[in-house]
Amino acid sequence: MPAGPGGRRRAESPPDFLTMAIRYLARADRTAAQIERYVQDKGASQAQGRGVVRELERRGYLDDQAYAARWAEARLLRRPMGRERLKLELLSRGFEGTVAERALHSAYRSISEQELACRALEGRTTSMRPSQWVRFLRQRGFDDDTIQQVTQVDLETGLDEL
Structure with a gap:
């Protein structure tokens, strides 16, 4: 550990998992599960990971439902597919079943x-x-x-x- 002013050692500051998560989220939309897994991979405990997700949701940076709806509608524009196929893709991206169902309802509301x-x-x-x-x-x-x-x-x- 490098010595600080006067030859004293600096105490290592704890990792700022919230800042890490914000930077990770800034690059692309992510699910709550992806964020939690990311910060845990960086050394956070499960409780810290859940806390980071709650804080991001509170700040309005993370919304699985809005992300799922945007993703589903964009996917249908790029690659038309049936409801069951899109549901499987949403689930494989880490969205919960209820979130996927609401996104499907939204995506297929305006097109048959x-x-x-x-x-x-x-x-x-x-x-x-x-x-x-x-x-x-x-x-x-x-x-x-x-x-x-x-x-x-x-x-x-x-x-x-x-």
Whole structure:
């Protein structure tokens, strides 16, 4: 430890986990779980991690619900997908189930899954066969009813004939 003025050793100050978390959060939106894990990786206890998250929420710097809604809506704009696929992506990003459900409700409030499926197929219909449309939409997480409405393919008998 370096000596301070007069040859005395300086006491090491405890890490400022709140400042670390603010800097981490300044780079990109994060979930409460990501922040808590980050400060714990930096040496904070579980209680300190929860305290940092509470303080960030109190200051308005951290809001999982608002972040989930923004992320879900942006994701649908970039990559149209079905409700179940988007839910799995939200959960895999660390959002709690109730937060993910509310974000889904918000994201799908202004657009139908049928419209999203049509958007997903835009520009692909000439280069793909109808059976490939179905497979593509299933990979994007659309349910069979939506796929059938959009493609006009009878999924029970029509795929064998295509």
